[in-house]
Amino acid sequence: MTEVKGFGRQKGHTELYRGAEYSVDFVPKTKIEAAVPDALVDQAIEAIVSAASTGSIGDGKVFVSSLDHAVRIRTGETGDQAL
């Protein structure tokens, strides 16, 4: 999990201090990175989408990409065993 800033279609907001108006474009977001075995990918996507969905703009996006290799440092296991 990483705390990040960004915006999509929902844009930011404006703040006003003694007549000085500032538009804040970037809003706080949470970025989740999950490394899962191929067999669990659809299930993981389903879990994230159902938990995050409100139906309004700003719900976020899911991107899926493949991982070439993985190593668990403590044991030296590789591939799916390392996940």
Next chain:
Amino acid sequence: MKFNFSKKGLRLGTGSLLAVAVPGIASAQDVLDSGDTAWMLTATALVLFMTIPGLSLFYAGMVRAKNALSVMMQCFAITCLMTVLWALYVYSLAFGNDIGGVIGDFSKAFMSGVGVDVVSGTIPETVFSIFQLTFAVITPALIVGAFAERMKFSAMLWFMTLWVTIVYAPIAHWVWGGGWLGELGVLDFAGGTVVHINAGVAGLVAAIVLGRRRGYPRTAMKPSNLVLTMVGAGMLWVGWFGFNAGSELAADGVAGMAMAVTQIATAAAALTWMFLEWFNHGKPSALGLVSGAVAGLVAITPASGFVGPMGALVIGAASGLMCYLAVVKVKHAMGYDDSLDAFGVHGIGGIVGAILTGVFVDAGLGGAGLAEGTTIAGQVGLQAVGVIATIVYCGVVSFILLKVLDAVIGLRVNAEEEEEGLDLVLHDEQGYNLT
């Protein structure tokens, strides 16, 4: 002691005209009153509390996080510096024996003659002197708001040293020390001209001479912590009772009225600002509410011993309106960068209060009453003389001081340092180490 009575003697129309001092002659009426003394000890502490920590927090919350400590340090260091200078010679310049209505002499330098048994009016002169010192502390500290986030600390100390000597001390003397403005009949109960117009005008000049902060107005410069600003504003309000009711130098009915009108004007100004912002921008803001409160405190300052509750209501509402316009509209239209609105709030609020004092002092409008033979128009004219004299003298001398200092040692940090933030660059510290 004359200075004590010269201030009280301003209370025109209350039968106290007899008390107007004969300069330089200690009065036989100088007998210590323990009630008055107890109140003035308290009032002195309240006014010091306005600067540290009230104003310091008020300002620190409005600057960016990288400069929060620098403004607090400036206010604290000013408190220390002014205290030492006051004890050495500034008290004497302001309240020593009058020289031509313009300045005091050096008879009280090193606080000479200010002993345990010396009474001034009904309080010890030690208390009178330190009470007055707290005014000489907050006035330069107010100016900090205008040049915040870009001035060198060393240049700030030099400027304040010269400024309190050449600008503050004479003007305090003119109004309260037996000088020409007081003698003329200009009414300034607690420092509308001496403190607020003075600080506001010096701030405006400093903001213009130093120039805008880097990136102003296109870069967002969000206040680092408005919670601190709200806390500081609350402390200013509380401390202001010492400032205004204490300026009576006694625990009496006038002090009571000064306290009442201070409370009323402040509330009226705060609500005025809040509703104006609500109407114009759709939402009421916390910063707007407290800005209005400070505007009201400023405006009632010169009027506090002279006007009644309904006069205070009008003065508060008027200052809320005028300061709102100055800060929210005029400053942005003019393009100068008075960072925390020292001029917009203290300069404008002080002028509104000084002028309206001349109106609402009238007994028919609930005030203490005009001097015999003086009309409202006449008193307003006198008030205008006080305002203009302060603006011109303070403006011109402050400009010269800043230009000379700029040529000799430079006023501003360089662009890189400004970007980095004054806390780290000038003090090797950070106000916030949250991560």
